[in-house]
Amino acid sequence: MNVRRLIPSTALAGAVALGAVTLSACAGTSDTADKGDKGGSGGLDVVASFYPMQYLAEQIGGDHVAVDTLTKPGVEPHDLELKPRQIGELGDADVVLYLKGIQPAVDEAIAQAGVKNTVDAATLTTLExxxxxxxxxxxxxxxxxxxxxxxxxxxxxxxxxxxxxxxxxxxxxxxxxxxxxxxxxxxxxxxxxxxxxxxxxxxxxxxxxxxxxxxxxxxxxxxxxxxxxxxxxxxxxxxxxxxxxxxxxxxxxxxxxxxxxxxxxxxxxxxxxxxxxxxxxxxxxxxxxxxxxxxxxxxxxxxxxxxxxxxxxxxxxxxxxxxxxxxx
Missing domain, CATH: 3.40.50.1980 (Nitrogenase molybdenum iron protein domain)
Structure with missing residues (x-):
């Protein structure tokens, strides 16, 4: 299957939580997205499970969101494995956008972390x-x-x-x-x-x-x-x-x-x-x-x-x- 982009590892430095790691739709660099205008504009930290969710968050959120994707390049969505630290940090995101049923690891992590602000794309349309x-x-x-x-x-x-x-x-x-x-x-x-x-x-x-x-x-x-x-x-x-x-x-x-x-x-x-x-x-x-x-x-x-x-x-x-x- 195709794989998706992930933010550069440099953006992870000093991040308190996974939700604070950024891949801004409009920022020039991840460092700018992490440390720049986000705080002043009251922007949202959005964690997207994989590319189709990331694209929506970036297109709709624009300058007001900083988007991080969970799935690294070279990893199939279904084969994704998350570290315990990542699971614990999911709860720090303002919004977690995912699609239940395609990534078991994400579904389990959200349940384990007790994430409150989640958006399950599967509930936004009719599945067949x-x-x-x-x-x-x-x-x-x-x-x-x-x-x-x-x-x-x-x-x-x-x-x-x-x-x-x-x-x-x-x-x-x-x-x-x-x-x-x-x-x-x-x-x-x-x-x-x-x-x-x-x-x-x-x-x-x-x-x-x-x-x-x-x-x-x-x-x-x-x-x-x-x-x-x-x-x-x-x-x-x-x-x-x-x-x-x-x-x-x-x-x-x-x-x-x-x-x-x-x-x-x-x-x-x-x-x-x-x-x-x-x-x-x-x-x-x-x-x-x-x-x-x-x-x-x-x-x-x-x-x-x-x-x-x-x-x-x-x-x-x-x-x-x-x-x-x-x-x-």
Missing amino acids: THGSSTGHGHGEEGHAAEEAGHHGSEAGTDPHIWLDPVKYAEVARGVGAALAKADPAHAADYTKNTDALVKKLGDLDADFRDGLKNTTTKTFITTHSAFGYLAERYGLDQEGISGVDPESEPSPARIKEIQDIAKKDKVSTVFFETLASDKTARTLADDTGLKTDVLDPLEGITDKSKGDDYLQVMRANLDALQKALGAK
């Missing part, structure tokens, strides 16, 4: 259950159920809500309201920033709708079943090779099933992720004469990402889907 296939009957029910349970909430729901611009906008509004409640003095700015971000996400949604409206096929194959919401939103069919874990090995039966689907639905491309192994995708592509390309689940931004932020990478995903699906 997605299996290996979204939109038609491909895939076995047992396989779909196994996927949903392996990577999601206790109810087996799909946590990848940020890959649907409409749901992500719903979450953005909830985050904006939470920041305004935590920092009433700057509520008007949070509302203005939220509205601006929601408009950008609305434009992104329109681009996806227009760009994927007329395609040769509606089926796309990916190693990581992260795109259920996106597929449902735009009338596509997601087929996951290995389920929700891009590093797991698919069964021979699943490979045969994917091969049959590719032939039947005129699939041209097998998608993999930038930082996950592409072995399975390339093997399947070689066996079926298909192409390979990247479809980014946007769990982090790195120097290998096809863009510098959420909007840029999502548009790169749109370009990749248009090409693979034969958009007209």
Whole structure:
């Protein structure tokens, strides 16, 4: 999976709590964010669990927040481990923004630390259950159920809500309201920033709708079943090779099933992720004469990402889907 950015270690020096460590959306350096205007402006210390939450906090909070992300570069969100000190210091943050069900370590840490000011993005929109296939009957029910349970909430729901611009906008509004409640003095700015971000996400949604409206096929194959919401939103069919874990090995039966689907639905491309192994995708592509390309689940931004932020990478995903699906 993709990974996400973390503040430089120098910003940690002298920090009393994890919540005081900063990655400001607008400050020039982490030192400025930590020691500069924050205190004078009454700014908020926000801890975000991973990149999709960090992006919302930075875009909506603007100058009034200092944002720290818990997930280091090179670490999958689900594999994150926190030190006891970090768990204890979570309670010092003004706001903790996370997505319950995708990072067990964060969920447990919040419970252990007794954090009061938390915002669970999963409560700000409606979560759904997605299996290996979204939109038609491909895939076995047992396989779909196994996927949903392996990577999601206790109810087996799909946590990848940020890959649907409409749901992500719903979450953005909830985050904006939470920041305004935590920092009433700057509520008007949070509302203005939220509205601006929601408009950008609305434009992104329109681009996806227009760009994927007329395609040769509606089926796309990916190693990581992260795109259920996106597929449902735009009338596509997601087929996951290995389920929700891009590093797991698919069964021979699943490979045969994917091969049959590719032939039947005129699939041209097998998608993999930038930082996950592409072995399975390339093997399947070689066996079926298909192409390979990247479809980014946007769990982090790195120097290998096809863009510098959420909007840029999502548009790169749109370009990749248009090409693979034969958009007209």
